[in-house]
Amino acid sequence: MSEEERTLRRGFHLQAFEDALALEDGASPRTIDAYRRDVLRCAAFLREHGIASAAAITPAILREFVYHLKDLGLAGSSIRRNISALRTWFRILLAEGLVHSDPTERLDSPQRWRTLPEVLSVEEVTRLLAAPQLDERLAFRDRAMLELAYGAGLRVSEWIGLALKDVLLEDGLVRVFGKGSKERLVPIGRSAIGAVAVYVRELRPVLERGHGKGILFLNGQGKPLTRMGAWKILRKYVDQAAIEKPVSPHTLRHSFATHLLEGGADLRAVQEMLGHADIATTQIYTHVDREYLRSVHKQFHPRS
Known part of the structure; x- marks a missing residue:
């Protein structure tokens, strides 16, 4: 010994x-x-x-x-x-x-x-966000919703529960109330800011009929969008974008975190943006990232 x-x-x-x-x-x-x-x-x-x-x-x-x-x-x-x-x-x-x-x-x-849901590639996310066509009546809402869901890594309950006053476009932030009503501020990029600004200016006032309760995203009847409504909208554009992976609202959140880590983001920063109380929950994405790197190596390295 x-x-x-x-x-x-x-x-x-x-x-x-x-x-x-x-x-x-x-x-x-x-x-x-x-x-x-x-x-x-x-x-x-x-x-x-x-x-x-x-x-x-x-x-x-x-x-x-x-x-x-x-x-x-x-x-x-x-x-x-x-x-x-x-x-x-x-x-x-x-x-x-x-x-x-x-x-x-x-x-x-x-x-x-192995129970981790699928993660969309950056190219698949780009196709999904481009799917709402401007000739559709609710295209401004749908594009804003998808941009914000992916751009801020929100849970479905968070993006359908966002209030108008919680979107701080001038500051490039959204105020989110997550699990246990814990508040966090999440940065959003130019694409999400622009899409939300157009929706708030052009379409939401048309939808609002006194039943919106100050909620950002409304359905065609002017009422707050439900979880099922959000699922149906996402499913529609997943089909239109010809994405064959199973996609749920949480897939956008997983993709948000994985793409940040692939780009070199600090794990603690990602934890803060996702609203995880324990960094152990966020750390699972390092495994997703490693699996992504391994798949890239296997696909492209001549000696793999």
């Missing part, structure tokens, strides 16, 4: 882990050996990232380790076994009083990753 491995075993309580596996859990030698390798690999990764003890391990660094396994090309079954080893490791350390919290509680497996 090398001196480096001895140091890792001391700092991360690997002997206590192996003893408990054999004595208390009755694990087979083969299982103990597999779990030992998995936890030792994690410990080496942690040391490389400046973490020298089990007590200093955070959920964020363990998520990075799982992404690292994915980037190494490990199969989903191998990654799930690694995660199982980490959870067993911390269950034992907690029982032994060697740590006081379990950073594996919210660790996602590849099964969760």
Whole structure:
């Protein structure tokens, strides 16, 4: 055993882990050996990232380790076994009083990753936003709605609930009330500002018949647009744009976040714009981004 491995075993309580596996859990030698390798690999990764003890391990660094396994090309079954080893490791350390919290509680497996909805490419988004034709009666509303939904990464409940007073066009911002009525300010670009300005000036006053309740987006009868109404409008333009992927309002939100990260945006900034209370929720998009990069490499690299 090398001196480096001895140091890792001391700092991360690997002997206590192996003893408990054999004595208390009755694990087979083969299982103990597999779990030992998995936890030792994690410990080496942690040391490389400046973490020298089990007590200093955070959920964020363990998520990075799982992404690292994915980037190494490990199969989903191998990654799930690694995660199982980490959870067993911390269950034992907690029982032994060697740590006081379990950073594996919210660790996602590849099964969760596969549930991510489709993300539109930039070219597909461009086609979708160009789909409303100006000869349609509600084209100004529909274009503004799609531009704003994608341009600010809004949940469907947020874009149908936006009030006129919450769109600060001169400042290039929208005031959004998300989950738990938590308020956030989200920047919007020139395309969204222009589309909303035209809608507010040209069409919304025509639709408003005293039943709009100050809401930005109204239906053909002048009432606030419903969630189902928004879905139908989106579906219509997805078909017109000949996009074959399954697209929901949340797909636009996922695309917003993924495109920002692909462009080099800071994860914390994306978290703030999406209104996520926990950066762990935002961090799932780093996986989407990595999958995108991997697919590009596979498609275009001559040695892939």
